[in-house]
Amino acid sequence: MRSFASSCxxxxxxxxxxxTFLGCGGxxxxxxxxxxxxxxxxxxxxxxxxxxxxxxxxxxxxxxxxVDFSDKYLPDLEVEKDxxxxxxxxxxxxxxxxxxxFWIQETELTRKQAVAISGKEGYSRSKYDDGTPSNNGxxxxxxxxxxFDGLLKELNSDGTVLTENMTPHxxxxxxxxxxxxxxxxxxxxASRAGSDDPEPDDETDKYAWTKDNSxxxxxxxxxxxxxxxxxxxMRGNMWERVRVPQDHTMTDxxxxxxxxxxxxxxxxxxxxxxxxxxxxxxxxMSAKDCKSETWSYFEGRWSPWTFQGDVGGRLVLVEEASxxxxxxxxxxxxxxxxxxxxxxxxESQKHFEExxxxxxxRRKREAEELQAAREANPDAFxxxxxxxxxxxxxxxxxxxxxxxxxxxxxxxxxxxxxxMSEEQAKAFLAEQRAEAQKRDEEFDxxxxxxxxxxxMERARRRSELRREEIEKNRKKILESNPQMAELEKRAExxxxxxxxxxxxxxxxxxxxxxxxxxxxxxxxxxxxKTMEEMRKKMEx
Numbered sequence: 001m002r003s004f005a006s007s008c009x010x011x012x013x014x015x016x017x018x019x020t021f022l023g024c025g026g027x028x029x030x031x032x033x034x035x036x037x038x039x040x041x042x043x044x045x046x047x048x049x050x051x052x053x054x055x056x057x058x059x060x061x062x063x064x065x066x067v068d069f070s071d072k073y074l075p076d077l078e079v080e081k082d083x084x085x086x087x088x089x090x091x092x093x094x095x096x097x098x099x100x101x102f103w104i105q106e107t108e109l110t111r112k113q114a115v116a117i118s119g120k121e122g123y124s125r126s127k128y129d130d131g132t133p134s135n136n137g138x139x140x141x142x143x144x145x146x147x148f149d150g151l152l153k154e155l156n157s158d159g160t161v162l163t164e165n166m167t168p169h170x171x172x173x174x175x176x177x178x179x180x181x182x183x184x185x186x187x188x189x190a191s192r193a194g195s196d197d198p199e200p201d202d203e204t205d206k207y208a209w210t211k212d213n214s215x216x217x218x219x220x221x222x223x224x225x226x227x228x229x230x231x232x233x234m235r236g237n238m239w240e241r242v243r244v245p246q247d248h249t250m251t252d253x254x255x256x257x258x259x260x261x262x263x264x265x266x267x268x269x270x271x272x273x274x275x276x277x278x279x280x281x282x283x284x285m286s287a288k289d290c291k292s293e294t295w296s297y298f299e300g301r302w303s304p305w306t307f308q309g310d311v312g313g314r315l316v317l318v319e320e321a322s323x324x325x326x327x328x329x330x331x332x333x334x335x336x337x338x339x340x341x342x343x344x345x346x347e348s349q350k351h352f353e354e355x356x357x358x359x360x361x362r363r364k365r366e367a368e369e370l371q372a373a374r375e376a377n378p379d380a381f382x383x384x385x386x387x388x389x390x391x392x393x394x395x396x397x398x399x400x401x402x403x404x405x406x407x408x409x410x411x412x413x414x415x416x417x418x419x420m421s422e423e424q425a426k427a428f429l430a431e432q433r434a435e436a437q438k439r440d441e442e443f444d445x446x447x448x449x450x451x452x453x454x455x456m457e458r459a460r461r462r463s464e465l466r467r468e469e470i471e472k473n474r475k476k477i478l479e480s481n482p483q484m485a486e487l488e489k490r491a492e493x494x495x496x497x498x499x500x501x502x503x504x505x506x507x508x509x510x511x512x513x514x515x516x517x518x519x520x521x522x523x524x525x526x527x528x529k530t531m532e533e534m535r536k537k538m539e540x
Contacts, residue, residue, distance in 0.1 A: 030171050031317070033103075039194065040229040043103055045317075047155070047172060050116035054103035054317060055230045057186070060194045061097040061264060064185060065293050066271045095264040096185050100321075104182060104190045105314035107221035107232045108140040108240065109151075117151050138220040140238045140312045145276075148181060148241060148313055155179040155315070173317065181243040182316040183269040184295070187279050191235065191292035193228035199235075204287035208236025214283040218310070236290040238312035239278040243269060282310045345538070352534050359527055366523060373516065380509040381516060 031045040037056040045052045114120075156179055158171040173179055182190065192199075205213055206225045214237070222232040234240075271277075277297050281290030374381050382390070407429075414425035444450045444458060447465055452458040478485040 031174050031177075033174050033177070037101070042106070042230065045172065047113070048116045050113045052113055052315065053106040054315075055106050055190075056101060056103055057098070057190045057194070057229065058101045059098050060189070061095060062189055062192055062194060063093050063196050064096045064188055064265075064271075065091040066094050067091055096189070096268060097264045097266050098186065098189050099267055100319050102182075102186060102319070103317040104186070104231065105316070106226075106230060108238055108312045108314050110221055111139050111141045114141040114143070114147075114151060117154050119154075139218060140221055140233070142218075142238065142310065142312045145241065145244075152179055152181070152315075176320055177317050178320045179315050180318055181241055181313055183267070184242045184271055184277050184279060185265070185268050186316060186318075187234075187240065187242050188292050190229065190231055191227065191280065193231075195228070199291050201288045204235065204290055208233070208281070208287070208290045209283050210236045210281070210287045210290050211284055212287050216283055218283065235280045235292065235294070236285070237283055238280075239282040239296065239310055240280050241311060241313035242277050242279055244276055278311055284310065348538055352538065355530070355534060359530065363523070363527065366520070370516065370520065377509070377512070380512040382513070 031043070034041060034043060034056075037043075037058075039056060039058050041056040043054045043056070045054065155172055204210060207227065208224060209219045219237055221237075224233060224236075226232045227234060277295050279295050280292070281294040285294070370381075379387075410429055411422060411425045414420055414428055415422060418425070418428070420428060440462060441450070443465075444452075444462060447462075449458050449461050449465075452461065478488060
């Protein structure tokens with residue numbers, strides 16, 4: 001009886017153990033890494049009965065086309081569109097170096113593998129599904145970013161932190177390693193199998209399900225030819241997600257601004273700024289568009305957390321040390337950003353100097369043209385003050401010349417008429433001036449001008465009175481001689497016409513001078529405005 005009870009207890013213990021084993025979906029244990037792996041070597045990880053096959057990608061470097069942010073970078077970069085209406089960003093080739101080897105899944109993550117990892121019984125059906133069950137193990141898994149984050153959290157858990165769908169298990173990832181989505185650089189490096197060789201359009205059909213051969217229906221994984229490292233469906237069938245940087249923000253500066261001293265990019269994880277990238281093309285794209293370098297993004301029209309029926313992904317196993325922590329990464333970015341800012345300042349200074357030189361040359365040319373115009377017609381550029389000053393100087397000069405000429409003639413006349421020498425003539429004229437001064441004094445006394453202290457004012461008043469007497473005498477003569485009056489009238493008319501012509505010419509020259517001054521003022525304002533804009537750009 002005791003033996004029968006012991007047998008029953010043993011039987012039920014084995015039964016519970018079997019049920020527990022089957023309920024957990026099979027054995028899950030920590031993965032063991034092969035020693036000294038080579039490119040394409042295989043490693044299998046068991047997760048609750050599902051086998052995840054990985055291929056090794058050794059360190060190396062290759063050329064990658066990245067968005068060109070030489071002059072400006074996202075989020076300020078405006079996306080242009082090509083002739084087909086597709087968004088087209090400027091690109092440039094950059095040499096990318098992968099400094100640490102990593103393991104990448106041989107195929108896209110399948111539905112069976114996703115169900116085994118998460119514990120869910122199935123996921124939503126894709127609009128590209130061909131009617132097979134949603135957990136069919138041979139078809140790729142599709143899901144949102146949050147779905148992939150949940151799978152990675154489960155794979156990287158050691159069983160001490162559980163969520164609603166997680167079940168206890170041993171740690172899967174080897175010590176110092178972590179399951180992740182590949183970075184864009186890691187993904188393209190693996191897709192190219194470390195090569196820079198071109199991918200001919202006529203060979204795409206061997207490796208990828210595309211719009212030309214898929215019937216726009218999702219196909220089973222590994223049903224096309226693998227690349228040199230044994231990786232299937234890297235191009236076509238499903239778009240594949242890549243890793244979002246840990247400190248990813250809408251203002252992230254792309255890594256192509258942070259080149260190493262040898263001019264290469266080391267392990268970049270952010271090549272598109274604010275864009276969340278998917279790689280490889282999908283079943284809705286033509287063969288010529290399904291290349292390793294093909295990429296698209298979630299931005300605006302797609303949310304990175306939205307489910308997409310043609311977007312899947314594959315996992316990688318990477319060293320945790322190869323994932324830059326936010327603080328270390330920020331330091332690298334700041335150093336690179338300072339170098340980039342320094343280059344931008346140098347380029348801006350160069351452009352500013354070139355522009356300043358152009359402006360100086362233009363101003364010099366305009367000054368030469370203005371000088372030539374001044375020399376051709378100097379009167380047109382004189383101000384009213386300058387003209388008045390020149391007139392006064394000219395009048396003084398003429399008065400002095402007339403005075404000197406009058407004195408010379410008077411001396412010659414006296415010498416000729418009176419037979420005197422030059423000295424005698426000068427003495428005689430001085431005597432005559434003294435007599436004239438005496439007559440002026442008598443005239444002033446007679447007309448009451450001697451009370452005026454200012455000699456200039458007294459002389460002016462004396463001249464006015466004498467002119468009045470002369471004018472009276474002139475009128476008397478004209479009244480007595482009509483012929484002389486007619487000649488006087490004609491002379492006055494001619495004088496008026498002359499004054500009118502001279503005033504018309506003066507206005508014409510004044511108008512031309514104002515036009516030239518206005519042109520110079522506009523040119524100076526434009527120069528000052530341009531210099532101010534350049535100064536603001538330099539300060540930014």
